[in-house]
Amino acid sequence: MSGAAAAPRGTSARDDSEDYPGSRGYTTMKTPHQNKGLGFTMAEREALGLKGLLPPATLRLEEQVELTMQELRRKSSALDKYVFLQSLQDVNSTLYYAVLSRHTYECMPFVYTPVVGEACQKFSQIYRHTPQGLYLSMDDRGKLRSILDNWPMDDIRAIVFTDGERILGLGDQGIDGMGIPVGKLALYTACAGVHPSQCLPVVLDVGTNNQAKLDDPFYIGHKRRRLTGPDYDAFIGEFIEAAVDKYGKSVMLQFEDFGNSNAFRLLYHWQEKVCCFNDDIQGTAAVALAGVLGSTALTGTAVEDHRFLFLGAGEAGAGIAELIAYAIHVETGKSMEECRKQIFMLDSKGLVCESRLHELQHHKLKFAHDVEHVGDLLSAVKTLKPTVLIGVSTLPKSFNQAVIEEMSANNKRPVIFALSNPTSKAECTPEEAYTWSNGAAVFASGSPFEPVKFKGKTLVPGQGNNAYIFPGVGLAAVACGATRITDLDMYIAAKALAKTVPQDRFDASCVYPKLEDIREVSLKVATAVAANKYATGQASVMPEPKDLEAHIRSIMYEPRY
Template sequence: MHDSQGFVGSKGYTTLKTPSQNKGLGFTDAERETLGLRGLLPPATLTLEDQVELTMQELRRKTSALDKYVFLQSLQDVNATLYYAVLSRHTYECMPFVYTPVVGEACQKFSQIYRHTPQGLYLSLNDRGKLRSILDNWPVEDIRAIVFTDGERILGLGDQGIDGMGIPVGKLALYTACAGVHPSHCLPVALDVGTNNEAKLNDPFYIGLKRRRLTGEAYDAFVAEFMEAAVDKYGKSVMLQFEDFGNNNAFRLLHHWQEKVCCFNDDIQGTAAVALAGILGSTAITGTVVNDHRFLFLGAGEAGAGIAELIAYAIQVETGKSIEECRKQIFMLDSNGLVCKSRLGELQHHKINFAHDAEHVPDLLSAVKALKPTALIGVSTLAKSFNQAVIEEMSANNERPIIFALSNPTSKAECTPEEAYRWSDGAAVFASGSPFGPVEFKGKTYVPGQGNNAYIFPGVGLAAFACGATRITDLDMYIAAKALAATIPQDQLDASCVYPPLRDIREVSLKVAVAIAANKYATGQASVLPKPADLEAHIRSVMYTPRY
């Protein structure tokens, strides 16, 4: 068949242009003959291992982080198997260029680097009433995991509109690299409801709708149309992951949908589970169990409230106390100082549970002095807010203070590991949200743990996929955190690290998935029946390994 320019489609040419089928120089002689590839490729053959090595050499030659991001995305568009092989075998090295911290810059510049290849679905307000039929335009019928965003609160960078699509794309790449969820079962989605970002609205090259954000009932109806369309198309066990929704919508949408469909919010629940895992893991270093801690949060948004609620839930499970009692061990600071009862009239709904009968103090140092917390958790995106005075005060009150500076990207971290170790004289048990290298201090090597959601959400997705989960609950997140904490090897603990090495991420994800899937069967929320006799073997058998 000819097009108007005389182009004739051939089987071999189409194969090379289809990322899921293309092997580049990995095609064997026999395949080249059968598929009509002769002449379309140079004669040499390279194994997948050779191609991975060559790709890594090229990646390392690139000097800018964004260039590395674009290079990897371009590889995904050309040869998907090779892309996932690179990610799976060099996860620690590649993850920063697929997800945090570089994905932040990629989202800010997404319209400029957009490469015209469909990486997912873009559903805009112009499509209202047609979302179900638009899902049919995606070429794969069997979708098990959808990550979707409306782009309102991308990392610590705020409203990026449709340019926030970089987040679902990156998250689902990690589903595959870190947990072996087959990429063909994954679908990134951007819900374009407009943007309030003036720079985007005034950018002639912005690829989204140039209008202010939709709000209120019409917004909820658009999200509902998408959720219902997804479940209608893909079934009740399709897992829907909310990603980077603004505070005003994130909690409300999660509470509305979590009892109706299989969904979770990674910013609220995934962040919470990975932070709780760090707290549980720190017991081996500090000797203090979760229910004996006194927590102080800097930042009271989605991440802070999510972590605080899951910690309270964990204390309740461990002690049997009421959730109200458990929350009394957890304090929060927002931009107006300590969240407390005297401020009840002005607080957003998600802060009210942590408004205790305490005297109001205006700043972090005053709060540390007044409350004497054992654990300080930063989710504020206020760089350098854990200053020397704050960390010295934490160290004066605690033999091994827990200092978690979890804000992303790196530029937003409350302190660096080097600062935490130096100002605490090596006593701090430190974790961050973005990656930092090991720190030498007074003859000892410290390994800062990265409280990376990639330790949790890929395992959640793998569990949901393997057992056909119909719901994701707070109990699942607590179970995931416990399973993650149980994987920390002794040499990491010896280096004051409360997370396992990222190089072990696939085995870690497997352990997390097994623990969650066991709970899904125990609570009747699994649809793959009967329950496999050997759950771990079953889950391992569905994990995708990139190979030709």
């Protein structure tokens, strides 16, 4: 045989697809936002060079959605369903978002909480090779602005970024925390219609202190201890400044799952400089406040008349407490200091109080009141007689029978929010709360639970899911070009959410709307927040639309072929 040796089977003599006539159709099908699978019409197949690359049948998008859901339901494990949906996003993003937006209630647990927790724990093992976001390493310091140019989309409006230190209630997951920004931004699109091309997930790899990750031969991040101190702050600052330089002053930056030692400090440093918020502190706070505001329809007690007790005094607890105090301040005109006196916190060492000032972290100091120290939750409930009990502790079963019964003895309709994620970390289940309160509890959780049959009535546990808040806030920021996000915005978002709860949900003892209605809920939240941005001079899209809700609806992405 003469001539050059043939390329080995399974390889290519040349890798550049430009060299191959007719490759345009193949490339189209390999590009997630262009691919329609069997949804390509015959005319499109002719025009795009797809003939022969597809079977002859065509399937409309709605038919593909139904077929995808059938396959999803056949998957045996929750993690398999997560991987299946992520793989779909890598292949056909329009179909992926159509599935999420048409079947939000069924799919959300496999895109975000609770399954995203397991996905982050195993992210290195299930890592998909199609880029879903940017991985920025501490070794890239000094180069972050140029690395942003490697992302193919230039019109980025919303960035969710994490350093992976405090993933849900699971702790330090390092670079494997990327599952959180990916999942959050999928919900920006599915729940609020923010265009996927305008969303960018980012993980900042500053190392990990999780020894299991450091010992894992397949861990995909840097195997070194976490960067700290001035070098850490400089790295975070370089990223934020690079993002604003690349995408403009109205790019929205969402801090996600940063550790307590950094979360508050970074938020306070940057919130007056760029358009940013911390979802764990502020988004969680807004959705919890909305639940409290909604509970008034069931308890008859306004937010300013409640007495609050928190189990857990981390960033979520402190964020909720501060926004509740802000709501009381707005409703009554009382000083923030006075408003905080209605709010008590319990951490791992007992009640946060003045006698412990010397040992308290900075975010707890505002809630250290002049009360006697008690060491456990039941004693605190007996002593303080709260009307609202909020769990953000990640301590499963900590709302035990004695605690729930004591709350019920003091309140006709005790408000009990077990908000820790994932499901395994919930302070109690709805069935426990309803049973031990004889059906009186106004219950909400952080992760989804099924309705409970109690004495012939169906009680629906509300899910205090941040997805009711952050996609709408993001949509507002995109729609009006917000230059800042403030506590007032979060209060307004919470009030808007509370107003969307229909009577049939209240009749089932539920203080949140149906997740099936999430896009309309997000529209209401976005309209309220965007109106505040224009009113406070923090919008850059001018002039202000005459019909703001109609304008926002018009820019919402709808998956279609």
